[in-house]
Amino acid sequence: MNVLLPASLEEACDLLAEHRAVPVAGGTDLLVEWPQQLDAHRRTYLDLSALEAELRPHRLSDEALVLGALTTYWDVLQDPAVRRAFPLLACAARQVGAIQIQARGTWAGNVANASPAADGVPVLMAYDAVLELASRDGVELVPLASFYRGYKDMRRRPEQLIRSIRLPRRRYDLQWFEKVGSRRAQAITKVGAAVTRSAAGWRVVANSVAPTVCRCPSVERLLANETPIAGPADLLPALRRDVSPIDDLRSTAAYRERVLARVLYWGLRDACPWFR
Amino acid sequence: METMADRDDETRGLLDVTLTLNGETTSVAVDPAERLLDVLRYRLGLPGTKEGCGEGECGACTVYLDGLPVMSCLVPAYQVRGRRVETVESLTPAEVANLHASGATQCGACTPGVAMTARWVARHPELLEQHTVRQLMAGNLCRCTGYDGIVEGVEADLAAAAKTKARGARS
């Protein structure tokens, strides 16, 4: 195993341009497989931990919240202003693993790990997050909602680092997040959803029900049109256009689809008078 | 004279790491693939930190990194250069007395990690404004005690800390 230890973001971008290296942030995804996998030992890594001064701070202004590449779940939980402005970030952060994982895990690592079960990604997406990808050639802005092309397939070139994640500040009249796992802590999501409503419209984001965390445009239209909904089953036709759950070791497709419809129905019913 | 160890260091690409370990400046050469857990146990003579699962689930390997509890099985050893690490060896018998008294330990496999997280909670009563003791302890699995003894031990610590504080405020 080889590791590169840059001392600045600029140096990190130079090294990434020259080597096929895997960035290491909090390591809570990367090290799980580290001891067992020979492949993991043959790679070259790029340690970001010395760049905390540049990459860890987050900034909240009237326009936006900007999370740094090394901002952790714990950093967000410890900032009351961020908790008030973006409450779903705190809801999701509390649901990630346990304290020891929240203290090390980063939002950018959650995005770049590209798990369909990620809990940070749906809330970021429901807030219209935009990723700032940095490389030696400059900076590219990519909306998180169009970042994933397929399972673990991202619009990030190997020489690009996620430098920050920007969430525009808006007035939300609805913000809601739910995670269903087999235990309250240290459990990977079987079904999850994040929903927001603002002047920009509805955002309905689901995780663990498709190859990537994804927006649900058909459900968003259904809600925007205030189509009468009499029960969870009325959400299913739209949901089936948006998601494609599978059977795997944690759950089944049928369970995931049914639970997602129920969770959305009961979660949104009070806020939507056209639900019966 | 070049020693065998020096040559090994170079060919294996070892990295020099200097950290503050349990209050003392310590240096150690580590392999890029080494986890903090193994370096503590096998190179620095601190076997109190235990490995349960080796994948971040059980909390037996909990240590403090810059004051926050983390799973040392998920920390690349090179990442602690320039940082502060505390292990279970830094706790005093008095600090674990309440856990002991409340039956928070049976087989003991989880105990070093439980004691570390419990102590961190006891030192930070402000955490209770946002979390319950059970939520804060959720990253430490225990197959023996059923958790009640652990929660009672932490609550006894918190009550003792609150009492000391109140007494301090009166005097």
Ligand SMILES: Cc1cc2nc3c(=O)[nH]c(=O)nc-3n(C[C@H](O)[C@H](O)[C@H](O)COP(=O)(O)OP(=O)(O)OC[C@H]3O[C@@H](n4cnc5c(N)ncnc54)[C@H](O)[C@@H]3O)c2cc1C
């Ligand atoms: C016990 C346990 C429980 C967990 N529970 C949950 C959970 O409930 N919900 C959940 O969503 N996740 C969970 N996770 C997964 C993990 O903690 C999160 O995905 C975390 O956010 C990863 O962040 P990190 O900084 O540790 O990433 P790392 O492991 O350092 O990196 C993850 C990936 O992102 C890449 N990367 C990191 N930073 C950047 C960057 N700036 N630019 C480009 N690429 C980058 C890395 O190369 C790697 O591919 C859990 C993990 C463990 C071990």
Ligand code: FES
């Ligand atoms: S050994 Fe590290 S969490 Fe289990």
Ligand code: FES
């Ligand atoms: S005392 Fe046996 S696992 Fe906790």
